[in-house]
Amino acid sequence: MKRLFFIISVCMAIAATAQTLEECQQAAERNYPLIAQHDLIARTTDLTVANIQKAWLPQVTATAQATYQNAVAAWPDEMKGLMQQMGVDMKGLARDQYRVGLDVQQTVFDGGAISAQKRVARQQGAVQQAQLDVDLYRVRQRVNEMYFGLLLLEDQIRLNQDLQDQLASSEKKLTSMVKHGTAAQCDLNNVTAERLNVAQQMTTLESQRRVLMAMLGTFCGIEVSEVTKPALVQASQGNNRPELALVDSQLSLADAQEKALDAALLPRLGLFAQGYYGYPGYNMFKDMMGRDWSWNGMVGARLTWNIGALYTRHNDKAKIQLQREMAQSQRETFLFNNRLEQMQQDETIARYRQLMGQDEEIIALRQQVRKAAESKLSHGIIDVNDLLRDINSENAARVQRSIHEIELLKAMYDLKFTTNN
Numbered sequence: 001m002k003r004l005f006f007i008i009s010v011c012m013a014i015a016a017t018a019q020t021l022e023e024c025q026q027a028a029e030r031n032y033p034l035i036a037q038h039d040l041i042a043r044t045t046d047l048t049v050a051n052i053q054k055a056w057l058p059q060v061t062a063t064a065q066a067t068y069q070n071a072v073a074a075w076p077d078e079m080k081g082l083m084q085q086m087g088v089d090m091k092g093l094a095r096d097q098y099r100v101g102l103d104v105q106q107t108v109f110d111g112g113a114i115s116a117q118k119r120v121a122r123q124q125g126a127v128q129q130a131q132l133d134v135d136l137y138r139v140r141q142r143v144n145e146m147y148f149g150l151l152l153l154e155d156q157i158r159l160n161q162d163l164q165d166q167l168a169s170s171e172k173k174l175t176s177m178v179k180h181g182t183a184a185q186c187d188l189n190n191v192t193a194e195r196l197n198v199a200q201q202m203t204t205l206e207s208q209r210r211v212l213m214a215m216l217g218t219f220c221g222i223e224v225s226e227v228t229k230p231a232l233v234q235a236s237q238g239n240n241r242p243e244l245a246l247v248d249s250q251l252s253l254a255d256a257q258e259k260a261l262d263a264a265l266l267p268r269l270g271l272f273a274q275g276y277y278g279y280p281g282y283n284m285f286k287d288m289m290g291r292d293w294s295w296n297g298m299v300g301a302r303l304t305w306n307i308g309a310l311y312t313r314h315n316d317k318a319k320i321q322l323q324r325e326m327a328q329s330q331r332e333t334f335l336f337n338n339r340l341e342q343m344q345q346d347e348t349i350a351r352y353r354q355l356m357g358q359d360e361e362i363i364a365l366r367q368q369v370r371k372a373a374e375s376k377l378s379h380g381i382i383d384v385n386d387l388l389r390d391i392n393s394e395n396a397a398r399v400q401r402s403i404h405e406i407e408l409l410k411a412m413y414d415l416k417f418t419t420n421n
Contacts, residue, residue, distance in 0.1 A: 019220075019222065019224050019225075019226070019227060019228075020227075020228060020230065021143070021144070021147050021227075021230045021413070022230075024143050024147055024216065024220050024222075024224070024227075025139070025140045025143050025144075027220040027221055027222045028139050028140070028142075028143045028219055028220045028221070029136055029139055029140075030221065031219070031220055031221030031222075032136060032139050034132065034135055034136055035136065037132050038129065038132060041125055041128045041129055041132065042125065042129075044125070045121060045122060045124070045125030045128075048121045048125075049118050049121050049122060052114060052117045052118050052121060053114070053118065055107065055110075055114050056107060056114065058104050058105065058106045059104070059105040059106075059107075060102060060103070060104050061102070061103040061104075061105075062101075062102055062103075063099070063100070063101055063102075063103065063276070064099070064100045064101075065098070065099055066096070066097070066098045067096070067097050067098075068095055068096050068097075069095045069097065070095070071095075072092065072093040072094070072095055073092070073093050073284060073288070074092040074093065074288075075090050075092060075288065080092075090288060090289060091288060091289060091290070091291070092288050093280055093284065093287060093288055094279070094280075094291055097278070097279060097280060098278045098279055098293070099276040099277070099278030099279075100276060100277050100278055101274065101275050101276025101277065101278070101296075102273075102274070102275055102276070103272070103273075103274050104272060104273040104274075105270055105271075105272050106270055106271045106272070107268065107269075107270045108269045108270055108271060108301075109267075109268065109269040109270075110263075110266075110268050111263050111264075111265070111266025111267065111268060112259075112262075112263040112266065113260070113263040113264060113266075113268075115263075116256070116259050116260035116262075116263040117260060119256040119259065119260075120253070120256045120257055120260055122256075123249065123252050123253040123256045124253060126249045126252065126253070127246070127249045127250055127253050129249075130242065130245050130246040130248075130249040131246055133242040133245065133246070134242045134243055134246055137241070137242045137420070140417055141414075141417055142219065143216070143219065143220070144410065144413055144414065144417065146212060146215060146216040146219065147216065147227060148406055148409065148410040148413075149212055150209065150212050150213060150216065150227050151227055151229055151406050151409070152402070152403065152406045153205055153208055153209045153212065154209065154227070155402040155405075155406065156205055156399065156402065157202065157205050157206060157209065159395060159398050159399055159402060160198060160201055160202045160205060161202070162395075162398075163198050163391070163392075163395045164195060164198050164199060164202065166391060166395075167191060167194055167195040167198060167391065168195060170191050170374065170377075170387065170391070171188065171191045171192055171195060173374075173377075173378070174187055174188040174191055174384070175188060177378075187383065187384040190384045190385065190388065191384055191387075191388065194388050213225075213227075229406075229409065230409060230413065232408075232409070232412060233412050233413065233416055234412075236419075236421040237421075238419065238421055239335070239338060239419050239420065239421070240419065240420040240421055241334070241338065241418075241419070241420045242420070243330075243334050244331065244334070244335075247327050247328070247330055247331040247334075250323070250327040250330075251324060251327050251328075253323075254320050254321075254323045254324045254327070257320050257323075258317065258320050261309070261313060261316055261317060261320075264306075264309040265309055265310070265313070266305075267303055267304060267305035268303070268304045268305070268306075269301065269302075269303050270301070270302050270304075271299070271300070271301050271302075272299070272300055272301075272302055273297070273298070273299045274297060274298050274299075275295070275296065275297035275298075276295075276296055276297075277293060277294070277295050277296070278293055278294075278296075279291060279292070279293045279294070281293075281294040281295075281296040282296045282298075338418060338419075341418045342415060342418055342419065345411055345414055345415040345418060346415070348407075348411040349408060349411045349412060349415065352404050352405075352407050352408035352411060353408065355404045356401065356404045356405060356408060359397065359400060359401035359404055360401070362397045362400075362401075363394065363397045363398055363401060366390070366393050366394035366397045367394055369390050369393070369394070370387075370390040370391055370393070370394045373386055373387045373390040373391075374387060
């Protein structure tokens with residue numbers, strides 16, 4: 001029984017473990033529907049490369065044709081008459097001709113065109129993967145917004161509960177004072193009403209927390225029961241954003257395309273075999289004397305060199321260079337905007353650090369004023385409204401400190417997102 005109780009306790013402790021920011025980000029990336037495209041892009045690229053590789057296989061073409069010609073090769077009339085006198089009937093070729101055959105082509109040397117096409121296909125897949133990484137990276141920012149929003153709500157709930165406890169303590173003191181005739185009932189009612197008003201605020205805050213926690217859990221695909229404040233971080237130098245990797249992939253694609261242009265200029269060497277069954281055959285003289293179908297075939301080697309690629313080579317290389325320049329422009333534009341974001345975030349971090357340094361002093365002063373007000377109220381020197389004002393002022397100072405702390409953390413992790421360091 002004790003063992004069972006221990007196991008249940010451990011399970012409950014594990015289930016109640018708070019989710020960290022990194023855990024939520026990783027879960028969100030795994031849960032986001034776009035993640036499935038990683039595998040789809042990889043499979044599509046593999047299929048494309050496999051199809052290109054099949055160009056090395058023999059290319060077989062089956063043909064069947066029937067033709068009728070207005071003229072065919074024939075014997076001269078004098079020779080035909082002479083042959084007839086000798087008893088030989090020279091019919092000549094028939095005008096209707098038929099053939100059914102196969103044509104087999106086997107590439108031996110392609111100038112590197114097939115390899116170049118495979119490199120281009122793989123690099124196109126790499127560009128698609130890099131673009132997908134860019135889209136998925138933005139998921140982290142959405143997680144940050146919800147996560148730090150939750151942290152802020154939880155701090156406000158905690159401070160709201162502290163304020164309720166403080167008002168309840170004052171309410172208890174006033175109840176005793178009313179019984180002893182040293183305070184008016186209206187003063188007690190005023191404090192009670194303020195406590196109930198703060199309790200209503202708690203109801204709103206808890207509702208907002210439940211909604212935001214449900215949204216974060218749905219977005220991440222996990223059950224989020226609690227969040228914890230992440231540690232303060234300092235963004236390191238450099239920039240590892242996936243947008244820069246995307247530009248690198250685009251430049252690599254341009255290099256692969258340029259190599260494919262070079263390969264298109266080289267000659268091709270191949271073997272071929274042709275065969276058909278039909279009429280007429282290769283032995284034309286024999287077919288002039290009869291109409292019999294025959295088997296015919298030939299094998300050989302063929303060297304081809306298509307110089308048509310020279311016509312568009314200049315423009316094609318210019319287009320590829322423009323692609324490079326566009327990619328470099330995208331890199332420079334991104335880095336420019338990124339540096340501006342870093343400058344703004346650095347200033348935001350410095351501002352919140354300064355504000356937090358002042359928050360502690362303000363809270364200490366407000367606390368002293370509030371305690372003095374409680375003492376004065378006990379002696380009948382001030383009324384309840386002055387005490388409530390001082391209590392609310394202290395709570396407002398604590399809320400401000402909480403906001404500044406969460407905003408400082410958020411600014412730090414926004415800077416980390418901006419640089420991906």
